[in-house]
Amino acid sequence: MTARTDRETKILDVAADMLVRHGYRRVTIDDVAGAAGIGKGTVYLHWKTREELFGAVFAREVRGAIADMVTALHADPAVALLHRFAAEFFLAILRRPLLYGMVIGDVQMWGKLVGSEAGYDGGRHNTVMVSYVDVLAARGLVRTDLATPELTYAFQSVFEGFIYAERTVGSTGTRDERARLLSATVESAFSRPGTPDAALADEVAALLSGLV
Amino acid sequence: MTARTDRETKILDVAADMLVRHGYRRVTIDDVAGAAGIGKGTVYLHWKTREELFGAVFAREVRGAIADMVTALHADPAVALLHRFAAEFFLAILRRPLLYGMVIGDVQMWGKLVGSEAGYDGGRHNTVMVSYVDVLAARGLVRTDLATPELTYAFQSVFEGFIYAERTVGSTGTRDERARLLSATVESAFSRPGTPDAALADEVAALLSGLV
DNA sequence: GTATGACCAAGTTCGAAATCTGGTCAAGTG
DNA sequence: CACTTGACCAGATTTCGAACTTGGTCATAC
Numbered sequence: 190m191t192a193r194t195d196r197e198t199k200i201l202d203v204a205a206d207m208l209v210r211h212g213y214r215r216v217t218i219d220d221v222a223g224a225a226g227i228g229k230g231t232v233y234l235h236w237k238t239r240e241e242l243f244g245a246v247f248a249r250e251v252r253g254a255i256a257d258m259v260t261a262l263h264a265d266p267a268v269a270l271l272h273r274f275a276a277e278f279f280l281a282i283l284r285r286p287l288l289y290g291m292v293i294g295d296v297q298m299w300g301k302l303v304g305s306e307a308g309y310d311g312g313r314h315n316t317v318m319v320s321y322v323d324v325l326a327a328r329g330l331v332r333t334d335l336a337t338p339e340l341t342y343a344f345q346s347v348f349e350g351f352i353y354a355e356r357t358v359g360s361t362g363t364r365d366e367r368a369r370l371l372s373a374t375v376e377s378a379f380s381r382p383g384t385p386d387a388a389l390a391d392e393v394a395a396l397l398s399g400l401v
Numbered sequence: 402m403t404a405r406t407d408r409e410t411k412i413l414d415v416a417a418d419m420l421v422r423h424g425y426r427r428v429t430i431d432d433v434a435g436a437a438g439i440g441k442g443t444v445y446l447h448w449k450t451r452e453e454l455f456g457a458v459f460a461r462e463v464r465g466a467i468a469d470m471v472t473a474l475h476a477d478p479a480v481a482l483l484h485r486f487a488a489e490f491f492l493a494i495l496r497r498p499l500l501y502g503m504v505i506g507d508v509q510m511w512g513k514l515v516g517s518e519a520g521y522d523g524g525r526h527n528t529v530m531v532s533y534v535d536v537l538a539a540r541g542l543v544r545t546d547l548a549t550p551e552l553t554y555a556f557q558s559v560f561e562g563f564i565y566a567e568r569t570v571g572s573t574g575t576r577d578e579r580a581r582l583l584s585a586t587v588e589s590a591f592s593r594p595g596t597p598d599a600a601l602a603d604e605v606a607a608l609l610s611g612l613v
Numbered sequence: 614g615t616a617t618g619a620c621c622a623a624g625t626t627c628g629a630a631a632t633c634t635g636g637t638c639a640a641g642t643g
Numbered sequence: 644c645a646c647t648t649g650a651c652c653a654g655a656t657t658t659c660g661a662a663c664t665t666g667g668t669c670a671t672a673c
Contacts, residue, residue, distance in 0.1 A: 228647060
């Protein structure tokens with residue numbers, strides 16, 4: 190059955206590539222099948238509709254970014270700190286044009302799938318972020334004068350502000366420098382000193398994995 | 402000549418109202434002239450093109466928001482502090498649907514005028530913000546471990562992040578509470594303790610007025 | 614000198630015909 | 644028999660010219 194999985198991977202690779210290059214509207218199932226070297230009907234053995242196929246492309250991007258975060262958390266538990274987390278996540282998104290396109294709502298790229306929760310539950314995302322911040326709060330790693338929901342809202346606003354600002358060409362310095370700027374901003378805005386251990390990193394990684 | 406100015410005001414009032422209600426595409430010069438009780442040709446005695454008319458509507462919104470800021474600065478010099486400034490400006494924008502629509506790039510509302518610098522110079526806006534932050538830096542009212550351009554970039558990212566977050570319905574609390582949350586975020590992220598005097602407030606007001 | 618609305622060219626909308634494409638499934642393949 | 648395929652079709656999309664709308668002008672009216 191691994192041949193089937195390989196084929197699935199191949200189709201998603203092709204679809205992702207064509208999405209980046211031509212955008213949702215212009216990519217047909219025939220195109221994808223052709224470029225993958227299979228018949229159109231075969232695509233439908235994997236996904237019931239076109240929307241589901243592209244939803245799967247998106248879901249894989251999300252899984253990739255989360256996997257990056259989990260890896261980073263294992264390599265260095267300090268990534269569990271809100272400002273380190275922000276910088277890593279920022280880069281994980283910018284590294285993936287399709288993910289970035291979805292976050293900024295690029296209609297040319299994602300067509301009607303923008304903000305359609307295609308293969309991803311935005312409400313769950315929010316819940317997970319609140320839980321994460323709550324875990325940090327319990328360990329005194331974030332400021333305590335703001336309730337967790339407010340702090341999470343503020344953090345997400347800051348984070349998305351930096352993501353959106355990437356569109357502006359007049360950006361300062363390199364992408365890494367902007368990640369560090371985000372980190373410095375989040376650190377002084379929300380973080381409190383402390384050193385996370387592996388257990389905390391695992392807990393955060395587990396939370397993220399719940400986003401599958 | 403004041404009759405002419407009155408008429409201009411009337412036309413802009415009508416055009417602004419129709420923009421909010423129907424959006425750029427649906428508002429014709431005939432509509433505006435009709436609702437203003439004048440002939441179509443008369444509109445063209447004030448602006449050379451349709452685009453210029455709506456650009457003037459936008460420019461007036463900007464002037465209104467800046468006037469609010471100048472008033473606030475005079476009423477309380479502490480508004481010159483970055484975090485106070487952020488909260489005031491945030492509310493000044495949200496108070497004006499047309500301005501808010503332009504900031505978030507509402508194409509339905511502003512049509513092709515979104516991001517077209519219609520009657521407003523975005524580059525100048527940036528320059529002014531850098532100058533403002535520089536003034537604060539010179540007085541030790543913001544953190545000094547970041548260069549002014551970086552600090553300004555970070556501030557604007559945070560600010561716009563909170564503006565964009567307003568679109569999300571799942572916002573916490575009231576608009577004023579979110580303004581205070583923005584203020585608290587900016588304060589700990591960028592501000593340093595200090596009390597501005599009237600001279601500083603005037604200086605900042607003058608900078609803003611340069612944006613006409 | 615000032616205001617107007619009939620007028621016109623350029624742009625937009627409309628509708629029907631032509632084309633394309635998501636999704637199915639009978640036929641083909643190994 | 645399990646799997647794959649592409650011809651096929653209905654519904655969606657595009658095309659294209661005709662009908663209509665509207666930005667902008669200017670001769671006329673006041």
